[in-house]
Structure formats: structure tokens, C-alpha cells
Amino acid sequence: MLILFNKPMGVLSQFTDKGTEDSPRPTLSAYIDIPGVYPAGRLDRDSEGLLLLTDDGKLQARLSNPKFKTEKTYLVQVEGEPDDDALNALARGVTLKDGPTRPAKARRIDPPDLWERDPPVRFRKSVPDCWLEMTISEGRNRQVRRMTAHVGHPTLRLVRWRVGDFTLDGIAPGEWKAVVGR
Template sequence: MSRGSQKQPYRYLIFYKPYNVLSQFTDNGGDRATLKDFIPVSDVYPVGRLDRDSEGLLLLTNHGRLQHRLSDPRYGHSRTYWVQIEGTPEETALQQLRQGILIQGHRTRPAQVTQLKEPTMPPRNPPIRYRKTVPTSWLSLVLQEGRNRQVRRMTAAVGHPTLRLIRVAIEHLTLDGLRVGEWRSLTPDEQQRLLTESALN
């Protein structure tokens, strides 16, 4: 095999995406911040997406089969979000989220939903709009799918719009040790576990 045809090794990175950054390496619509402003690695692509107005863990790889496995809802890989919402939800609203919400004609899969004390997280820049007369609450949501703006649509459907959304985990991978805007390669043990969980090993 010639040197030019040798297969490049797979890369696996995690990134703490800041608020107001696109989950892509180019911006066709202007000069908004993109992954290229933070990650000097070529030929890796996000697994799934985080909206521009969401923050947190983003996994990037050049391993196409892994991207497919983690993005396809048939395989049910968990994603954990900490969500600041408007108001204080009653148990009936939490039960609706757990059982599934009808969004655009499709019911979301059952989710794990628990109330959180306000977590210690880096401040968002810019901060959310504070209103004295409207309390806020935090929830932890663990989903097995990742539809477009799903968390925001779910909380809005039960009367509690999302104010801040942070993905804190994908399967066993977490934000631990990363600051906002930082990235790192997965360790060999993390890679092995990820591939095993995705039935690729």
C-alpha cells in the first residue's frame, strides 16, 4: 500500500461549546463564531448538534460509523442536559416530560427528568434576562434521542420555556475537566468504552 493511500487514524474529541457558537466549522451566513475559532483539527465533524444558543458537551470525530450510531435514535444513546426553565414545575408537568411530549406530530421517547438545585456552572455570556417576579428552576433531562430543538420544545409544551440549556454528558463522557471553549482528545480508555457502548468493538 502506498503512503498516500494509508488510512488516517480515527480522531475523537470532546469540546465545551460556549453559548453563541455554531456547531460547525464554517458560517455561510456571515461572521458568527464557529468551531474553527476553537478547534485547530481538520476533518472531524460534530456528532449531532448543539444549537447556537445552547452550551456544553460536543463530541467530534472522523469515524463515520460512530457518528451514525450516536445520531440515529434507533440506537438510543443517552444525552444528559441541565436546563434552566421559567417558573416552578408541578409534578404533573414533570410526569408529562417523563412520559413523552407530542411535538410536530411525533411523541418524544420517555425521558429521565429530575429537579436540580441550581448547579455551579460558569456564567453565560451574555447572561439570561433576570426578572424579579418570575422564578426559575433547574431540571436534569436524560434523553435517548436528539431531535431539532427538542428540549426547548418539550419544556415549552408543559408551560416552562427554556432559559438556558447545557449538555453535560453523552453516554459516559462529561464536561469534567474542561473549561468553556476548551477541547481535548479522548483517552484510549474513553475511546474503547465509547466504541463498545456503540457496538463497534
């Protein structure tokens, strides 16, 4: 079984939270009540978008293990307006504290037609922002955020749109659909 879930911002990519009792954080269990499925990879609490869950260990490994180079595409709102030099640096790969990244596909895009984020991204008249589409084939901790910051454009909003052949098309935040026959 494979489940495509549109994870809202603020939700942990796990079914339980070992946080404090007086401030529980939302988890996958608030949205998905199917026994035996587990996330294939992670999506940070402050990121949104496509999270795949499966009950198939081999599929989970293939989707989440960097050696398989599964491409993941993100819609990224960044501070400022990256020039060609910044995009070329992302395309070559950048060196982060944990080593060089693989090259990314990065391009400026028009603002995508997405749902409203809760809470909304802070708007500042004096600081422009821009949307990028970035595709990477590895999945280090907060990698896209660290890459955009490295080229001088911190991420304001991050939405994972695609993992491999699977996309968020037609899946609203907090909703999921099962893919049959995978």
C-alpha cells in the same frame, strides 16, 4: 479520534458559516484546528455544553443516529417551577408538532455550579426559575426546549452535560480534550 468540546453559547456546531460577510458568526474553527474531525450531532447556537467530534464515521453514526438511543443529559434552567404533573408529563413523553417524544428522565435539581453565561440569562424578580436535569435518548431539533415549553416552562438556559459515557467534567467553555483509545 474523539474530541470532547465545551461549546460556548453563540458558537455554531459546524466549521464554516455561510452567513453574511459583514456579520460572521463564530464556528468550531475558532476553537478546534484538527483536520478531519466532524461533529457527532448538533447543539443549537443558543445552547452550551458537550459537543463530540470524531474522525470515525461509524462512531459518528452511533453517537448521533436516534436508532442507537444514545442518552444525552441536559442541565436546563426553566421559567417557573415545574410541578410533579409537568415532570410526569416529560417522563411519559409529550406530543410535539413532529410527533410523540420518547419518555425523558426529568427531575428538579439545585442550581448547578456552572460558568457564567455570556450574555447572562435575564433575571426577573416577579418570575421564578428552576433547574432541571433532563435525559433524552433522541435528538430532534430543539427537542428539550420544545418539551419544556410544551409543559408550560420555557427554557432559559440549556447546557448539555453528558452524551453516552462522556461528560463535561473538567472542560471549561471553549476548551476541548481528546479521548484516547475509543
